[in-house]
Amino acid sequence: MDTTAESVGDLLREWRKRRRFSQLDLASEAALSTRHLSFVESGRASASRDMLLRLAEQLAMPLRIRNRLLLAGGFAPEHPERALAAPDMTAAREAVEAVLAAHMPFPALAVDRHWNLVLANAALTPLLADVAAELLTPPVNVLRLSLHPRGLAPRIENLAEWRHHLLNRLARQSDVTGDPVLAGLLAELSALPFRASRTRPAAANAVAVPLNLKQDGGVCLSLLSTTTVFGSAMDVTLAELTLECFYPANAATRAALLTPFSFPDAVGDSS
Template sequence: MAHINPTVGEYLREWRQRRRLSQLDLACEAEISARHLSFIETGRSRPSRDMLLRLLEQLDVPLRQRNVLLLAAGYAPHFAEHALTDSAMHDARAAISSILKAHEPFPALAIDRHWTLVLANGAVTPLLAGVAAHLLEPPVNVLRLSLHPEGLAPRILNLNEWRTHLLQRLRLQYDQTADPVLLVLLDELLSYRLPPLNAAQPQAQSPIAVPLRLQTAEGALSLLSATMVFGTPLDVTLSELAMETFLPADAAAVAILNRLMSRPA
């Protein structure tokens, strides 16, 4: 059977339903009539380029998918897409590198939309001691590196708690982007065998966020994570980049991170 591509109206309806909005809700936010929106979704009316971009903005559709919908409507893509190594991305790459470097001795890294490692600062390397070599071969997936039985998982002291946190983030990301690659990754992570719990290990609680508690050569390290993204990006690649930064959860973590950074390579 021949594959029939969805129409722009079908795409719009899918994203509206994914955002749990009624036609009236979206129409009010986009300042058009619900009747007009209904005609667009059913194919009775073809949206102008500006109208389509307005609707996609209200639906918070990822830039990559906005280009797909524009093409479905017969328009050229609106958002450029450059590799991070392209000359056009030089300033952005330099900014990312500067932020990561400035974060030392605290770990920080940049990832793409599939959690593939793009850049990392020098504080990340000491934390990877003992990780299987095949997990460090490019492209390195950060979630796989964290939860694989041959990755960091055996040294994560609150593995069940941290694993739940990461899987929730991945599920939320899929809900927001509808990227099928994320579902494949989720299935893989769920298939990993969990090591037995160490009941003797105390589980420190943070009053503000789920910590990453990692056993290192310098002792048990407790870190809080934060995510940074570029505001109002106009390039697809830049819109999909995130910087994951880790902050010491206590004074002991500061001392451990400084000692790890000072250890010979």
């Protein structure tokens, strides 16, 4: 990402407003004077590396943005960014693969910050029947795969409900991160045509929004998803990795997924 036009003040002001902090709020949290913070934002004063890291922590900046803030201040980035396939990321990749493998025979996948598929276990592949080939060409965006008319959308019985859930989640993520790629993805997916199903929405006392996916033979799988992230990641790539694990929402789905069948090799595209 090109940071030549960015300044410390621009980034601090953007993220302070994004977090709905006043200068007084941020200065108090970071143990600074409001006057000093104002001078840093206006470019009348420079900030030390420690101060920038303290401000970034109070603003809950993503690691990628913290690196940009440091670069704008003339300092080296704090957090490395390595591909998951890199030799020194072996332990992290093996941990992800272990989680995905242990989740069999239920589907599980890992995605990057833009919802592109990184790894998946073999239980995902049977769910992708009839999906258009272009949607399965790397990089595979799993949100596009879910909501596109040539993807899973025609087989999702509660499409309106599931679509609303995914778009709301993406909107929150876009707002929290300020990532223009996520904002563009949100606009693209929001504009996709869809036909609302006639199924009733989840009951008010439901524990979560299920994914109700029709399969061949009239079988409907009802799945609940959970999200896992690396809470103590210091690498940008690892901090931005999300594991999505699906569980059967009812006994019929559990029985269907536990029925032995031949799984193909696990899918994924790790760069």
